[in-house]
Amino acid sequence: MTTRLAVGDQAPDLTLPDADDKPVSLADYRGRKVIVYFYPAASTPGCTKQACDFRDNLGELNGSGIDVLGVSPDKPAKLAKFREKEGLTFPLLSDPDKKALQEWGAFGEKTMYGKTVTGVIRSTFLVDEEGRIEAAMYNVRATGHVAKLRKDLEI
Numbered sequence: 001m002t003t004r005l006a007v008g009d010q011a012p013d014l015t016l017p018d019a020d021d022k023p024v025s026l027a028d029y030r031g032r033k034v035i036v037y038f039y040p041a042a043s044t045p046g047c048t049k050q051a052c053d054f055r056d057n058l059g060e061l062n063g064s065g066i067d068v069l070g071v072s073p074d075k076p077a078k079l080a081k082f083r084e085k086e087g088l089t090f091p092l093l094s095d096p097d098k099k100a101l102q103e104w105g106a107f108g109e110k111t112m113y114g115k116t117v118t119g120v121i122r123s124t125f126l127v128d129e130e131g132r133i134e135a136a137m138y139n140v141r142a143t144g145h146v147a148k149l150r151k152d153l154e155i
Contacts, residue, residue, distance in 0.1 A: 004105040005125065009133045011036070012103040016071065016093040019079035024069070024091050026127065033134070034067045034127045035149070038106035039142075040120040042074045042082035042092070046142035050122075053146035055088050064155045066126070071095050071106075073120065105138065124149065 005011070014026040014036070026034065037054070039047040054061075054068050061068060068090040072079070079092040093100075098120075101107035106123040109116055122142065126135040135152070 004138060005133050005136045007133055007136060009136075011125065011127045011131050011133055012100070014069075014071075014093075014100050014104075016095050016100060017076050018091045018093055019076050019083045021076045024093055026069075026131065029067055029069075029127070030131060031129050032067055033065055033129060034069060035061070035124060036069045036071060036104070036127060037122075037124040038071045038101055038104060038120060039122055040072065042072055042078050043085070046122075047072070048082075048086060050142040050145060051082070051088055051092075052086055053143075054090060055086065057146050057150060058090055060150065060155055064153070066153075066155075069093060071100060073098055073101065105136075110139065126153070 015023050018024045039050060041047055071093045073096050074094060075096055076094045079094055083092055095101055098107050106121050109118055110121050121138055122140050124137045124140050125133055128134045
């Protein structure tokens with residue numbers, strides 16, 4: 001069973017290459033809130049919808065002091081293509097060995113089309129200015145998730 005993070009937990013360290021193969025660390029965001037969301041694969045329909053929703057709401061999120069990081073097991077080159085094709089303006093991070101995915105509880109058993117499979121669990125976290133988990137959401141839906149998040153955060 002995958003360990004899940006809960007409100008109040010210290011967010012696990014996270015330093016991963018972005019779409020340009022430059023390291024990005026969660027520690028770089030200390031002093032600001034950051035949404036860290038984990039998704040299965042760039043350029044798939046659900047992940048594209050979710051990423052575009054974050055892109056379309058980024059102004060309001062940033063204006064409320066919240067940055068966004070997307071994390072998937074895709075390699076940087078695939079993330080760069082995804083970013084360019086969809087005009088994404090927030091960092092997409094590469095976790096091909098799934099270490100961060102596992103540390104955040106975003107990789108493990110899930111139900112897909114009625115079958116139990118092992119894979120990326122679509123998950124979203126709000127990390128506060130001190131690096132603690134302020135919200136932890138597992139098995140989120142790609143469609144409508146950002147609207148729900150904005151409602152919950154009153155943005």
